[in-house]
Amino acid sequence: MTMPQAAPPADPAARARQPLVVVDDVVKHFPLPGRLSGSRQRVHSVDGVTFTIAPGEVLGLVGESGCGKSTLARAMLGLTPVDSGRVLFDGTDVARARGSQRKELRRSMQLVFQDPFAALDPRMRLGTSLDAPLAQHGLGTREERHRRIVEVLGHVGLDESFLGRRPRECSGGQLQRIVVARALLLRPRLLICDEPTSALDASVRAQILNLLMELKDELDLTLLMISHDLRVVRHVCDRVAVMYLGEIVEVATRDELFESPAHPYTRALLAASMADERLPATEEPGPRTPYSALRGEPPSPVHPPAGCRLHPRCPQARDRCRTEEPMLVPGTPGHLAACHYPYT
Template sequence: MNNNILEVNDLKVHFPIKGQLIPKTVGYVKAVDGVGFDIEYGETLGLVGESGCGKSTTGRAILRLLKVNSGRIFFEGKDVLKLKKNELKETRKNMQLIFQDPYASLNPRMTIGDAIEEVLLVHNFGTRLQRNKRTEELIQLVGLSKTYLTRHPHEFSGGQRQRIVIARALAVEPKLLICDEPVSALDVSIQSQIINLLENLQKELDIAYLFIAHDLSVVKHISKRIAVMYLGKIVEVSDSDELFRNALHPYTQALLSAIPVIDPDSKKKRIILEGDMQDIMEPPKGCRFNNRCMYAMDRCYNEEPETIDFGGGHTVDCHLYK
């Protein structure tokens, strides 16, 4: 029996580049270029990778906030890319987004209560009295006082604003939250509070998360499985504990080596990647990681690696294991 709330197959999102003198398409930024994964009901999938690899674009494409060039997105068995306007609005009640910058995602002229109630109005939720009651329940659900509802965003700290954004995302009782780097703009001490809040909400409300981040240590804490993304493609997927114990892709190994270690006597060796990500307009032939990989072979520059299944949900795209 299929227990997946979300299935993404061969997703591609390419942005056209226009010429400076003549408004003609001269190329494409291949931000997402053949991504596929699934998420079960109530599960958290972490999506990690360095800035510019296409993580946030993937999240927005799932919600159809961006134009998708090709691929399939199934939410509870429905093909999201084929939904009409009214059907999409109804489906989006069950898929909500938490943005990276909580201040930028809140209207500075609206009170917190109005910002949360706006979601309820858009989805035709109850009477004004019912909406007020629901708004009070939501703000208390994320650990804030209902007396805050009359205040404006600038009166709150970053952590409080992120709690408000989470409350707003939960307003219409979604089944899936796409968390786009929800703690990267916060202090480390506040990050742990928000992560714990999300974990408690997941247990209480049985929500699934797509948790997008660049910090593997944060992702490990909240995710059941982790997908590692590089230059528009997913290169490794594994159970969280297995990935930290037995990372296979050289890029994943480099990411793990960059996590700070508290023990001063630790002999953990840092893997320093030379060079930068290749131009996303002109992805390299073969493996996209070939110019930075210490194990690169001739075939890495000519053949695109296939996905190899090591069992237990652990897959890797790398010629080293073929």
């Protein structure tokens, strides 16, 4: 069999006008484990999330740990079944795809894991790990697969000598390049990067981010960049979606979000980003005006608050926020916020 080729769009102009990815009102709850599993208590991991990603776009998805970002990513890839809603990739319902259609979807959407050490079998040589996805899809002869692997290693700045190494013989930055290379082997159109630099030393984070941006342009990729670090998002993303306790609370272009954040949670993230001196910035994040910090800790996702889920922590909360759930609606063109009193 021949190696996978990137399929040219039948109508490039029409395809450019349509979203590549549509996440439509996706809900995913998990029953509590153990002796409470028979109860009706469930973790509200993802609760009615909707957004789109255009071809060639880099969309950032940000929020605190535990807000549902990784669960949403797995749902988009079809690795976690959703309770309701749907994910469309180039018009195809990911959950309903079967047979060859499902196999093609798996080639077209790939995931870059957070921890490169955990993403690779420590007992397996890197050449074997890289060959596995091609062999699993029955693509090419052994020689053809080897040529493809060497070609992709060149894209990420590594050479053929790495194929004989085991993960312990590489640095964290080299392993993350290997993980990126493995994701690219099947020529995907969408790359989901789940905190791709958080497990790396500060000195190599910018290198990996710059590499992803170079590959995005070189290979015509669409990216979903999941991060809790707004400095990373500002460096690489075109638009940003902000997630809190299973819901999207703000969506805007990068410049709009950093220059005029509408939601109190986004403003609190900006304040935390500006105060965090442990992470080296590639650019200065956001406006110079300090924003109010949130009070306390996030509520339990098992019992999310009524009304606006941020209201127990929000310094601007009013009576309406405690009883009425805000909808994600536009304030300015292309800038959505789920807040009763945005920009206050």
